[in-house]
Amino acid sequence: MIRVVLADDQALIRAGFKVLLTGIDGIEVVGEASDGEQAIDVARRSRADVVLMDIRMPGVDGLEATRRIGQDDDLAGVRVLILTTYENDEYVYQALQNGASGFLVKDTEPAELVHAIRVVAAGDALLSPGVTRRLIADLVSRSRPTRTQTHVLPALTGREREVLVQVAAGLSNDEIGAALYLSPLTVKTHVSRMMTKLGVRDRAQLVVLAYESGLVVPGTVG
Numbered sequence: 641m642i643r644v645v646l647a648d649d650q651a652l653i654r655a656g657f658k659v660l661l662t663g664i665d666g667i668e669v670v671g672e673a674s675d676g677e678q679a680i681d682v683a684r685r686s687r688a689d690v691v692l693m694d695i696r697m698p699g700v701d702g703l704e705a706t707r708r709i710g711q712d713d714d715l716a717g718v719r720v721l722i723l724t725t726y727e728n729d730e731y732v733y734q735a736l737q738n739g740a741s742g743f744l745v746k747d748t749e750p751a752e753l754v755h756a757i758r759v760v761a762a763g764d765a766l767l768s769p770g771v772t773r774r775l776i777a778d779l780v781s782r783s784r785p786t787r788t789q790t791h792v793l794p795a796l797t798g799r800e801r802e803v804l805v806q807v808a809a810g811l812s813n814d815e816i817g818a819a820l821y822l823s824p825l826t827v828k829t830h831v832s833r834m835m836t837k838l839g840v841r842d843r844a845q846l847v848v849l850a851y852e853s854g855l856v857v858p859g860t861v862g
Contacts, residue, residue, distance in 0.1 A: 642761045643670045643686060647679035647702065648694040648723065653746065657692060660750045667757060674698075676705030683709065683718050689761045693740070694723045695731045703734055710739025710841060719760045719842070733848075741842050763842055793853055795837045801855060803830045807843055808850035 644667060646654045654672050661669050671682035676693075677700040683691050691709070695702040706720045722735045722743035732743045741760045744753065793801065799820075806816040813827040820827070831843065840846055850856040 642667045642757060643689045644668065644757060645671045645673060645679060645682050645686060645688040645691045647673040647676070647682075647691055647697070647705070649674045649697040650694075653694070653723075657753070660753060661757075664754055667754065676700030676702055676708075679705045680708055680712075680715075683715060684712075688718055690719050690721055690757050692723055692744075692757075693720050693735075695735065703731060703738060706735050706740050707738040716841075719763060721756060721760050736844050736848050739841055739845065741844050793855060796834060800830050800834050800837075803827060804834060804846060804850050805856055807831065808847050808856045810847075 644661060646657050646669060648654050648657075651674070654674075658669050658672070661667050670686040670688060673679035673682045675697045679691055679693060679702075680700075682688070691705075693702040693706060697705075700708075702722065706722070709715045709718050709720055720735070720740040722732055722740045723746055724732055724743055725746055732740075735743065741763070742756065744756055748756070796804065802820060803816060806819055811819065813824040813831070816822070816827045817824045822830075831846070834846060835841070838846070838849055840849065
């Protein structure tokens with residue numbers, strides 16, 4: 641059972657998501673929060689797997705809440721799925737840097753919401769890779785990278801760099817395996833090792849690093 645917390649300052653939005661998720665096999669809404677501080681507390685008390693996190697909330701906003709969850713060892717198993725009104729919301733990039741696993745626009749179709757929750761809970765795929773990738777590429781191209789190529793790339797083997805380029809393209813393990821003539825299990829092993837070497841929690845942060853490091857240049861992947 642995937643345990644979900646809904647964090648949004650608008651009660652109507654929370655109610656809508658709760659209605660959509662109630663009765664879905666394998667998913668349970670275990671708590672609600674109207675700000676980031678509550679989201680952290682509810683996630684901890686409810687032993688949540690996924691937090692659907694709005695960015696703009698009073699007090700502690702979704703960005704800060706995501707950062708705190710990402711740095712709390714007791715919440716290491718919690719995945720944050722950012723909710724935003726616009727796909728070009730620049731806060732999404734910061735949220736991904738802070739440890740979010742991906743994002744959804746609030747008018748997402750119900751089936752896509754359910755799929756997204758399951759994907760993020762599994763921790764083995766980047767949500768909506770095409771859209772997220774384009775957003776990251778656009779924002780990285782307009783901002784100063786926070787990590788340099790010399791800082792990140794030497795830690796990776798040549799094969800790992802090849803896999804990382806494919807991860808940044810939004811490909812699944814099966815697709816990467818087909819492209820590089822590797823088994824999906826071998827790809828998964830490479831991805832796990834890269835996460836350990838680079839100190840990131842999931843594939844979303846790997847994509848951010850791929851662009852920030854200069855390994856992938858905006859406009860060359862996709």
